[in-house]
Amino acid sequence: MLHPDLYRPEAIEPDPVTGPRPAALVREIEPYQAVSSLGQIAARAEQVPHKLDWNEATVPPSPKVMAAIADFLNHAHHLNWYPVLNSANLIERLSAFWQIDPARFLVTNGSDAALDTLCTTYLGPKDRVVVAAPTYQHFLVFAKTRGAQIVEHYGPDPFQNDMEGLLATVHRERPQMIYVVSPNNPTGTEYTPAQVAALCEAAPQAVVIVDEAYSEFSGRSSLSLLHTYSNLVVTRTFSKAYALAGLRIGYAVAHPTVVKDMQRVFNPKSVNILAQVGAMAALDDQEWLANYVREVDDSKALWAEWGSRRKLTVQLTPANFVMVHLSRAPWVVQELNRAGVYVRDRSHIEHLSGFVRFSVGTRAQTVDVLERLDRALAYFGG
Ligand SMILES: *Cc1c(COP(=O)(O)O)cnc(C)c1O
Numbered sequence: 540m541l542h543p544d545l546y547r548p549e550a551i552e553p554d555p556v557t558g559p560r561p562a563a564l565v566r567e568i569e570p571y572q573a574v575s576s577l578g579q580i581a582a583r584a585e586q587v588p589h590k591l592d593w594n595e596a597t598v599p600p601s602p603k604v605m606a607a608i609a610d611f612l613n614h615a616h617h618l619n620w621y622p623v624l625n626s627a628n629l630i631e632r633l634s635a636f637w638q639i640d641p642a643r644f645l646v647t648n649g650s651d652a653a654l655d656t657l658c659t660t661y662l663g664p665k666d667r668v669v670v671a672a673p674t675y676q677h678f679l680v681f682a683k684t685r686g687a688q689i690v691e692h693y694g695p696d697p698f699q700n701d702m703e704g705l706l707a708t709v710h711r712e713r714p715q716m717i718y719v720v721s722p723n724n725p726t727g728t729e730y731t732p733a734q735v736a737a738l739c740e741a742a743p744q745a746v747v748i749v750d751e752a753y754s755e756f757s758g759r760s761s762l763s764l765l766h767t768y769s770n771l772v773v774t775r776t777f778s779k780a781y782a783l784a785g786l787r788i789g790y791a792v793a794h795p796t797v798v799k800d801m802q803r804v805f806n807p808k809s810v811n812i813l814a815q816v817g818a819m820a821a822l823d824d825q826e827w828l829a830n831y832v833r834e835v836d837d838s839k840a841l842w843a844e845w846g847s848r849r850k851l852t853v854q855l856t857p858a859n860f861v862m863v864h865l866s867r868a869p870w871v872v873q874e875l876n877r878a879g880v881y882v883r884d885r886s887h888i889e890h891l892s893g894f895v896r897f898s899v900g901t902r903a904q905t906v907d908v909l910e911r912l913d914r915a916l917a918y919f920g921g
Contacts, residue, residue, distance in 0.1 A: 564664070564683070564684060564685070564686045565684060567683070568680060568683055568684065571676075571677075571680060576588075576590055576592050576876075576881035577590075579876070579881070580879075580881070583879065586878075586879040587879065587907070588879045588880075588881065589879060589880045589881065589900070589904060589907070589908050589911075590881050590898075591860075591880060591881055591882050591883075591897045591898035591899075591900070591908070592881045592882055592883045592896075592898070593784075593883070593898070594724065594753075594779060594858070594859060594860050594896075594898045595778070595779070595782070595784045595898065596779065596780065596781070596782030596784070596831065596859070596900070597898065597899075597900025597901060597904055598782060598831065598900065598901060599782060600781060600782040600783055600817070600821060600827075601781075601782075601820065601821055601824040601827035601828075602827075603820050603821075603823065603824045603827070604783070604817045604820040604821050604824070606820070607816050607817065607819070607820035608813055608816055608817055608820075611812075611813070611816045617812065618812070620812075621808045621812075622808055622810060622811055622812035622815055623812065623815055624807045624808060625645075625646065625802075625807045626646035626810050626815050627641075628815060628819065629646050629788075629815050629818050629819055629822075630644045630646060632819050632822055632823075633646075633790065633822070636822055637762060637792070639762065639765065639792060640795070642795040642798060643765065643792050643793060643794065643795055643798060644790055644791070644792055644798065645790060645791045645793070645798050645801050645802070645805065646788065646789075646790045646810055646815075646818075647788075647789055647790060647791065647805075647809070647810065648787050648788070648789075648809050648810050648811075648814075649776060649778060649787040649788060649789045650750070650752060650774040650775060650776040650778070650789030650790065650791070651677055651681075651789070652787075652789070652809065653774045653789055653790060653791040654677070654678050654681050654748070654750070654774060655681045656791075656801050656804060656805050657681075657716070657746060657748060657772060657791065657801065658678075658681040658682050658684065658685050658687070658716075659681075659685065659804050660800050660801050660803065660804055661715060661716055661746050661800075662682060662685035662686075662687040662715060662716060663685060663686065663687075664685070664686030664687070665686065665687070665688060666685070666686075666687045666688065666714075666715035666716070667687065667688050667690055667712045667713070667714040667715060667716075668682045668687045668688065668689050668690065668714055668715065668716040668717070668718060669690045669692060669705070669708055669709055669712055669714040669716070669717045669718070669745075670689060670690070670691055670692070670717075670718045670719070671692055671694075671700065671701075671705055671718070671719045671720075671723070671728070672691035672692060672693050672889075673693070673697060673723075673725065673726065673885075673888050673889065673890060673891060674691075674718065674719075674720055674723065674724070675720055675724050675750065675752075678718055678750070682716070682718075687715070687716070690708060690712050690714065692704060692705050692708040693889065693890055697726050697728075697890040697891055698726050698727065698728060698854055698862075699728065700723075700728045700729065700730055700734070702730075702734050702737065705719075705738070706737060706738070706741050709738065709741045709742050709745075710741060713742070713744065714742060714745050715744070715745055715746070716745055716746045716747075716748065717738055717742060717745050717746070717747045717748065718748045718750065719735075719738070719747075719748070719749055719750070720749075720750040720751075720752065721735075721749055721750070721751060721754070721757075721759075721761070722753045722754075722756070722757050722856055722857040722858040724752065724753065724858065724860070725860070725862060725883075725885050725888075725891070725894075725896050726854075726856070726862070726891075727854065727855070727856020727857055727858055727860075727862070729757065729759065729857060730749065730761070731759075732761050732763065732764050735747070735749055735761040735764055735771065736764055736767065736768065739764070739767075739768035739770055739771050740768075742770070743770060744770075745770060746770055746772055746797070747768070747770055747771050747772065748772045748773075748774065749761045749771070749772070749773050749774070750774050751773055751774060751775050752774070752775070752776045752778070752779055752789075753779055753780070753856075753857070753858030753859060754775065755779070755780030755781070755828060755832060756779070756780055756832055756835060756836075756857060756858045756859050757857035757858065758832075759857070760773070761773055762792060765792060765793065765794070769794040769796065769797070770794075770797075771793065771794075772791055772792070772793040772797060773791070773792045773793070774789065774790070774791050774792075775789060775790055775791075775792070776788075776789035776790075777789060777814075777817075777818050777821055779858075779859060780828060780831060780832060780859070781818075781821040781822075781828060782821075782831070783814070783817055783818065783821060786811075786813060786814040786817045786818070787810075787811070787814055788810060788814035788815070788817070788818045831901075834900070834901040834902055835859045835899050835900065835901075837902050838899045838900060838901060838902050838904070838905035839855050839861065839899055841902065841905045841906065841909065842855065842861050842863075842897075842899065842905065842909075843855060845909050845912075846863070849913075849916075851863065851864060851865070852864035854894070859898055859899050859900075860896050860897060860898045860899055861896075861897050861899055862885070862891070862894045862895070862896055862897075863894065863895050863896075863897060864893045864894055864895075865886075865893060865894075865895055865916075866893065867919060868884055868886035868893055868894070868895050869884055869886065870919065871895070871915055871916065871919065872884045872895060874915040874918055874919070875911065875912065875915050878911045878914065878915055879911070880908055880911050880912070880915075882895050882896060882897050882898075883895065883896040883897075884896075
């Protein structure tokens with residue numbers, strides 16, 4: 540209870556002059572407009588929803604994950620104690636799984652936290668960061684928070700990587716950091732290990748980040764290059780193909796010196812214990828993962844058929860989403876919302892005019908989504 544003497548009836552507003560203000564760098568950043576469909580979905584329980592807006596898995600995780608977490612919760616003390624420091628237990632499993640030295644891993648609160656920690660560790664005001672655009676927006680916020688200057692490189696075709704142009708930008712800017720996503724969100728563009736190697740060599744002064752959030756779907760990775768390039772960092776996540784977005788767990792793999800440098804600012808108890816338990820169980824069930832990846836692959840074939848039947852551009856990607864070109868995209872998206880299909884309108888992004896991103900789930904879900912999309916298009920006379 541607040542003491543009555545301390546209670547002031549008038550509303551207290553922070554004083555813009557004498558009150559606390561965010562740091563100068565932070566004041567320049569607009570708050571992230573988190574548009575999640577979760578609230579809408581909960582409000583309309585009668586309709587089977589398709590949450591396809593954030594590239595999450597469309598199914599719950601492996602039953603073994605659920606069992607491991609339930610089992611864990613049956614033990615006293617498991618929640619009142621802090622989690623395993625630095626997720627050493629999970630790192631041991633990751634090290635065996637990838638056959639990579641445990642000293643090369645940093646497990647983080649989602650791979651977002653790995654990106655954030657990399658920016659805190661390596662960036663200062665005015666440092667230049669070259670990114671292959673269009674790209675994952677959250678990374679840009681982390682870099683801007685450090686006062687870094689973002690140099691976005693757009694190639695002529697958003698669905699092809701433009702190595703020549705990207706390398707020219709790197710040579711011109713001499714950045715402190717380079718960020719590519721492979722396969723890229725939202726375009727699906729990939730960077731081969733040879734292309735990643737070229738980036739590492741072009742900028743030995745730079746930390747070269749390859750964000751592999753969707754790598755389980757493509758089956759390709761630059762992890763093997765870690766033995767050749769000490770300036771390379773690969774980030775991975777359990778949020779997408781492993782279906783654990785709600786637990787928040789991911790990791791960075793890099794040279795042990797890079798990991799040590801990140802640990803200067805990293806809080807070793809920031810990853811919660813249920814995430815550690817869930818991730819270990821998920822990693823152990825590769826059969827579940829392979830099945831889900833196969834479902835998503837089959838669904839992409841359904842999308843391709845639909846596109847050629849409807850004579851619409853469906854840009855398939857090696858990840859779990861497709862980009863669909865729709866005239867009157869914002870209206871179609873609204874109509875889809877009404878039909879319980881939640882997607883991400885990317886049509887306002889430079890070079891992506893007219894494109895809407897759909898996460899891809901199982902075959903049965905995709906059949907239903909395509910039916911609802913057909914109905915939404917019919918509504919507009921399509
Ligand atoms: C979804 C996504 C992530 C995942 O972030 P988490 O924090 O691991 O959930 C990272 N990078 C990209 C490009 C993504 O699309």
